[in-house]
Amino acid sequence: MAKAITKRSENYSQWYNDIVKVADLAEYSQVRGCMVIKPYGYAIWEKIKDQLDKMFKETEHVNAYFPLFIPKSFFNREAQHVEGFAKECAVVTHYRLKVDDESKKIVVDDDAKLEEELIVRPTSETIIWDSYKNWIQSYRDLPILVNQWANVVRWEMRTRLFLRTAEFLWQEGHTAHATKEEAMEEAMKMINVYRTFAEEWMALPVYSGHKTENERFAGAINTYSIEAMMQDGKALQAGTSHFLGQNFSKAFDVKFLNKEGKLEYVWATSWGVSTRLIGALIMAHSDDNGLVLPPKLAPLHVVIVPVYRKPEQLEEITKTVNEKILPGLREKGITVKYDDDDKYKPGYKFNEYEVKGVPVRLTIGIRDIENGRVEVVRRDTLEKNFYPLDNIADTVEKLLNDIQNGIFKKAKDFRDSHTHKVSNFDEFKEVVNNGGFALAYWDGTTETELKIKEETKATIRVIPFDIDQNKTKGKKDVYSGKDAKYKVIFAKAY
Amino acid sequence: MAKAITKRSENYSQWYNDIVKVADLAEYSQVRGCMVIKPYGYAIWEKIKDQLDKMFKETEHVNAYFPLFIPKSFFNREAQHVEGFAKECAVVTHYRLKVDDESKKIVVDDDAKLEEELIVRPTSETIIWDSYKNWIQSYRDLPILVNQWANVVRWEMRTRLFLRTAEFLWQEGHTAHATKEEAMEEAMKMINVYRTFAEEWMALPVYSGHKTENERFAGAINTYSIEAMMQDGKALQAGTSHFLGQNFSKAFDVKFLNKEGKLEYVWATSWGVSTRLIGALIMAHSDDNGLVLPPKLAPLHVVIVPVYRKPEQLEEITKTVNEKILPGLREKGITVKYDDDDKYKPGYKFNEYEVKGVPVRLTIGIRDIENGRVEVVRRDTLEKNFYPLDNIADTVEKLLNDIQNGIFKKAKDFRDSHTHKVSNFDEFKEVVNNGGFALAYWDGTTETELKIKEETKATIRVIPFDIDQNKTKGKKDVYSGKDAKYKVIFAKAY
Numbered sequence: 001m002a003k004a005i006t007k008r009s010e011n012y013s014q015w016y017n018d019i020v021k022v023a024d025l026a027e028y029s030q031v032r033g034c035m036v037i038k039p040y041g042y043a044i045w046e047k048i049k050d051q052l053d054k055m056f057k058e059t060e061h062v063n064a065y066f067p068l069f070i071p072k073s074f075f076n077r078e079a080q081h082v083e084g085f086a087k088e089c090a091v092v093t094h095y096r097l098k099v100d101d102e103s104k105k106i107v108v109d110d111d112a113k114l115e116e117e118l119i120v121r122p123t124s125e126t127i128i129w130d131s132y133k134n135w136i137q138s139y140r141d142l143p144i145l146v147n148q149w150a151n152v153v154r155w156e157m158r159t160r161l162f163l164r165t166a167e168f169l170w171q172e173g174h175t176a177h178a179t180k181e182e183a184m185e186e187a188m189k190m191i192n193v194y195r196t197f198a199e200e201w202m203a204l205p206v207y208s209g210h211k212t213e214n215e216r217f218a219g220a221i222n223t224y225s226i227e228a229m230m231q232d233g234k235a236l237q238a239g240t241s242h243f244l245g246q247n248f249s250k251a252f253d254v255k256f257l258n259k260e261g262k263l264e265y266v267w268a269t270s271w272g273v274s275t276r277l278i279g280a281l282i283m284a285h286s287d288d289n290g291l292v293l294p295p296k297l298a299p300l301h302v303v304i305v306p307v308y309r310k311p312e313q314l315e316e317i318t319k320t321v322n323e324k325i326l327p328g329l330r331e332k333g334i335t336v337k338y339d340d341d342d343k344y345k346p347g348y349k350f351n352e353y354e355v356k357g358v359p360v361r362l363t364i365g366i367r368d369i370e371n372g373r374v375e376v377v378r379r380d381t382l383e384k385n386f387y388p389l390d391n392i393a394d395t396v397e398k399l400l401n402d403i404q405n406g407i408f409k410k411a412k413d414f415r416d417s418h419t420h421k422v423s424n425f426d427e428f429k430e431v432v433n434n435g436g437f438a439l440a441y442w443d444g445t446t447e448t449e450l451k452i453k454e455e456t457k458a459t460i461r462v463i464p465f466d467i468d469q470n471k472t473k474g475k476k477d478v479y480s481g482k483d484a485k486y487k488v489i490f491a492k493a494y
Numbered sequence: 495m496a497k498a499i500t501k502r503s504e505n506y507s508q509w510y511n512d513i514v515k516v517a518d519l520a521e522y523s524q525v526r527g528c529m530v531i532k533p534y535g536y537a538i539w540e541k542i543k544d545q546l547d548k549m550f551k552e553t554e555h556v557n558a559y560f561p562l563f564i565p566k567s568f569f570n571r572e573a574q575h576v577e578g579f580a581k582e583c584a585v586v587t588h589y590r591l592k593v594d595d596e597s598k599k600i601v602v603d604d605d606a607k608l609e610e611e612l613i614v615r616p617t618s619e620t621i622i623w624d625s626y627k628n629w630i631q632s633y634r635d636l637p638i639l640v641n642q643w644a645n646v647v648r649w650e651m652r653t654r655l656f657l658r659t660a661e662f663l664w665q666e667g668h669t670a671h672a673t674k675e676e677a678m679e680e681a682m683k684m685i686n687v688y689r690t691f692a693e694e695w696m697a698l699p700v701y702s703g704h705k706t707e708n709e710r711f712a713g714a715i716n717t718y719s720i721e722a723m724m725q726d727g728k729a730l731q732a733g734t735s736h737f738l739g740q741n742f743s744k745a746f747d748v749k750f751l752n753k754e755g756k757l758e759y760v761w762a763t764s765w766g767v768s769t770r771l772i773g774a775l776i777m778a779h780s781d782d783n784g785l786v787l788p789p790k791l792a793p794l795h796v797v798i799v800p801v802y803r804k805p806e807q808l809e810e811i812t813k814t815v816n817e818k819i820l821p822g823l824r825e826k827g828i829t830v831k832y833d834d835d836d837k838y839k840p841g842y843k844f845n846e847y848e849v850k851g852v853p854v855r856l857t858i859g860i861r862d863i864e865n866g867r868v869e870v871v872r873r874d875t876l877e878k879n880f881y882p883l884d885n886i887a888d889t890v891e892k893l894l895n896d897i898q899n900g901i902f903k904k905a906k907d908f909r910d911s912h913t914h915k916v917s918n919f920d921e922f923k924e925v926v927n928n929g930g931f932a933l934a935y936w937d938g939t940t941e942t943e944l945k946i947k948e949e950t951k952a953t954i955r956v957i958p959f960d961i962d963q964n965k966t967k968g969k970k971d972v973y974s975g976k977d978a979k980y981k982v983i984f985a986k987a988y
Contacts, residue, residue: 029625030568031612034561036625039640042558064536067528068614068645068661069584074524075591075600087591090563091602092614094585095649097569106569108585108611117602118525120562120586120614131523131530140837146533151562151645155589167562343634 005355007288012232017161019282022355023291026161026278033159033166037275040356041162043299044278045169049149051201051296052171052273055193061145061173066127068151069118074126078219078251088155090120090166120153125219125244125270128174129252136176136266138257143186144176152274162279163236163494170274176249176266178258183267184222187243190271191224194239202277203294203408204228204284205415206238207437207489209462214446217270221245227461227489229415230283233435235461235491238280241271279494285380285407291357292380294407295400302329302336302396303353307346307365314340320369320389325362328393334400354379359403360396380407419489428478428490432458437491443477444485452479458490499849501782506726511655513776516849517785520655520772527653527660531769534850535656537793538772539663543643545695545790546665546767549687555639555667560621562645563612568620572713572745582649584614584660614647619713619738619764622668623746630670630760632751637680638670646768656773657730657988664768670743670760672752677761678716681737684765685718688733696771697788697902698722698778699909700732701931701983703956708940711764715739721955721983723909724777727929729955729985732774735765773988779874779901785851786874788901789894796823796830796890797847801840801859808834814863814883819856822887828894848873853897854890874901913983922972922984926952931985937971938979946973952984 005022006014020026025041028034037045053063069092096112099105121127128146135141153167162168173190177183191208198204206226216223220242227235249255249266258264285292295301304325306317321338329336339349346363353361363375373386376395380403387395418436422428431438433456442448442460453459463469463486475484499516500508514520519535522528531539547557563586590606593599615621622640629635647661667684671677685702692698700720710717714736721729743749743760752758779786789795798819800811815832823830833843840857847855857869867880870889874897881889912930916922925932927950936942936954947953957963957980969978 027625027628029561029621030565031561031563031621034563036561037559039556039558043556045559046557062533062537063540064533065531065539065663067523067525067530068647069525069528071524072591072600072602087593087600087603088589089591090586090612091588091591092584093587093602094611095582097566097581097583097585097613099581106566106581108566108587109581117588118584119591127523127525131521134521153562169559 005288005290008231015288016279016283019286019291020161023357025282025291028161031166033156035161035165035167037169040299041278044281044293044297045275047297047299048201048277049171052193052197053149055197056147056171056173059145059189059193061147061175063148064146065148065150066124066131068121070121070124070127072117072119074130075119077126078247088157089122090153090155092118092120121150122152122154123270123272124148124150124152124172125174125248126252129248129254129268132174132176132249132266133252133254136254136256139178139259142176142178142256142266143182145173145186146175147171147173160279162275162282164276168275170272172270172272175269176254177269178256178264178267180245180267183245183269184243187222187224187241187269187271190269191226191239191241194226194241194271194273198226198228198238199408201294201296202281202284203296203404203411204238204280205408205412207462207464209464209467209489211240211462212446212449212460212488214449215460217242219244219247221247225462227491227493228280228284229411229418229437229491230280230494231414232283233418233437233491235437235489235493236276236280236283237461237493238277239271239273242269244268244270284411286357289382290355292407293357293359295359295404298357298359299335300337300356300358301334301400302360302362303349303358304336304338304362304364305346305349305353306338306340307363313366314342316366316369317364321364324389325364325374325392329396332393332397334393334396360399362392362396378403380410422478425479428452428458429456432456432490432492435492437461437489438478439487440478440490441472441475441484442486442488443480443482445480445482448477448480448482452490457492459493461489461491461493463488499782499784502725509782510773510777513780513785513849514655517851519776519785522655525660527650529655529659529661531663534793535772538775538787538791539769541791541793542695542771543665546687546691547643549691550641550665550667553639553683553687555641555669557642558640559642559644560618560625562615564615564618564621566611566613568624569613571620572741582651583616584647584649586612586614615644616646616648617764617766618642618644618646618666619668619742620746623742623748623762626668626670626743626760627746627748630748630750633672633753636670636672636750636760637676639667639680640669641665641667654773656769656776658770662769664766666764666766669763670748671763672750672758672761674739674761677739677763678737681716681718681735681763681765684763685720685733685735688720688735688765688767692720692722692732693902695788695790696775696778697790697898697905698732698774699902699906701956701958703958703961703983705734705956706940706943706954706982708943709954711736713738713741715741719956721985721987722774722778723905723912723931723985724774724988725908726777727912727931727985729931729983729987730770730774730777731955731987732771733765733767736763738762738764778905780851783876784849786901787851787853789853789898792851792853793829794831794850794852795828795894796854796856797843797852798830798832798856798858799840799843799847800832800834801857807860808836810860810863811858815858818883819858819868819886823890826887826891828887828890854893856886856890872897874904916972919973922946922952923950926950926984926986931955931983932972933981934972934984935966935969935978936980936982937974937976939974939976942971942974942976946984951986953987955983955985955987957982
């Protein structure tokens, strides 16, 4: 029997939870808001991680590792960071347990209280810039192009698997530069790396651009973001890159001797993406039958299911699979599983791989072998076709490519058809309330931005890079009616 | 000028600290006992991780991720685990910070106190077995072969970079099986994976065997270990694998329906290695000139340093390097850096790569090109030779192989010549005090083991697998004089 998946049209939020569950991606643990990433979910994260890591290294970054704990006092160093940053953090106050004499149970040892509390990192700018102070003396030590793969903790009150959990996995790049220009270029380079990754690997079309002052990272001069549209028309922020100016170098007193022999403060960036990307993948591509994955990030590309009645039939099928199918696929680097487990019937298996989003399924029986063909089902469209056994590897390779492009196109068509230019506030409300992105003129004030948010829950997702803001001249703000400064994307967001 | 490295003969411990520093591997952070793993140190960890991960996957394990935090009450579930496990843990008691009205500083919000304290994982058996309870119903769900790459925290009072830090990185495998035999086999399989990795990749000869009851992991029925000898003759435990019996499945009530339809408790193993391995690498192979790395784990295999006076000479050298050296090396998967940075002199570079343990250095000048040769220096022996430019890739490949084998042999010869059979307690003391492993007969009692430890600080490292314990009949314990039960390896240890 198929496991129950709520339809998107019935309850989108429940549909999402169902997909995470039936595809066996993650679950909550006994610790409030903390998730267990199950093997199949983690395998997707590994694919994401491997590719991003490669892209970071190709852009000359190296990995390092900084402490999990940050002294409380560090958070007082950078004023904006203090003010703007969410205070929901896990606080370590003691460093020892003991066995209670009476109850014989493990209790916290009150004698082992820390002098200064330690905060479990919600992000690592402070501890990293405290280290960079020792790493940087001269312009010869710059740039520092470091990335860290790590777990971070933000004590979220309302959690959702992958999208918002108390602990999550991420990468955080932290770079140090001799000049403002170089740091700005780095921040821009990395948002473009994220954009490329989202579009080419996740098959996820994104708008990239500046965040407004109100939506910036605490401590940043400029925040760039990529924003994707989910199937309910809401936006999901999929990655951010920050130009931090000299805020952290000043807070941690990190100076360098420039080529002219003068002391200057260092320029900084930081940038990150997290396990949230798995949530984005699910919500962008999956359907009422289960997970749909872009082949480039699918842990398993192809499953082969034999259909037979008698053991000797299975034997013949296995021989054909081993000789005519597996070698060719593996040679092309295609990940393939031949599922000849006889504990389960083919129908059960079909469902299992469908809910897990394996991009291509081959079904093969005795009749197929006689006819020199194999049944091929693609997960994204559920289309079935017979193809010749000869050249099956080429066929599958092409199909995987088609699926990768197909789901990107589908997501892009969906997004484009749900992105509307709006010329007045009624239109605006209709668009964002019905699920969609509103392209609207904005007067550039935080006041207007906040009023719109209050009335509609929609926020400015980005001031897009690819809109020529000079053309806003003469236009009026969609809400205030004042002179427009920017044309921006508004939407409700995750 | 060469950076100062204390000689091993003068102060071994200081020599170790100096190597970590000059090779730029790691440093302490402002957080007590927590280290920053710097890019070069982390690159070694990445090589270790990649290879182990491959070996785990080849033995059919998958990765997953479990929460950082463990509810305090979980530690009370498994009695031996409670009693035996070190209580030095980081304890989270609050989940929010706030800005103090008066001081305007960030303080802990007293209103945000957790009902139950959370412990930052020192190891994850408890939280994982609490999850496995939901994963396992029937024999069809077994085995579960899961590994996790994670950070863990043990509040060590006396820390040393890589060897013993409050936070460290590791992998922990946690497997669940239907039968005792299968779990025992798994625990043995994994200690053998570690042994293979240590010997073939780290070039580190190890003794593998059982731990004594006294040295076992808290909650294990049996602990297997690999033990390596450092250059001061002390032992370093490099990896452990535990057969946990049904201790954790009983503590967390994890049962399965077997093929006969009966409920049984699940059988378990766990196994792990950590960033401590980097400490082992350093202490086993390095010399008074700096780090020595086995080529298989070196982030950079080969560096090429040009020697020239005039820019046009550099141009010609660069042309030769690009055409005749780099392509061949890269084709063989050899990692190579051509260091033509003109900010530093060749002598400075020679020293830099020597302290960092780059296995092979090529030096090339105009005269060399004229003579169709290149100077090749191997880091392990510091031997210099000229080799023809033709076939240089083959030459280097062979050399890297020779170095890998050479440092293994050197470490093995050292270990073997510092491992002594001892027949009385005076000999025993001489061996362990002068730095070495003592092969001795033991009566099998914890009493004797502890007395020896008290008098000499030496502990039983392993009861080796490859010693036929039947041959102990008629032999007497080296300390108590009672009938011997085992022939074991004693040593002082890190």
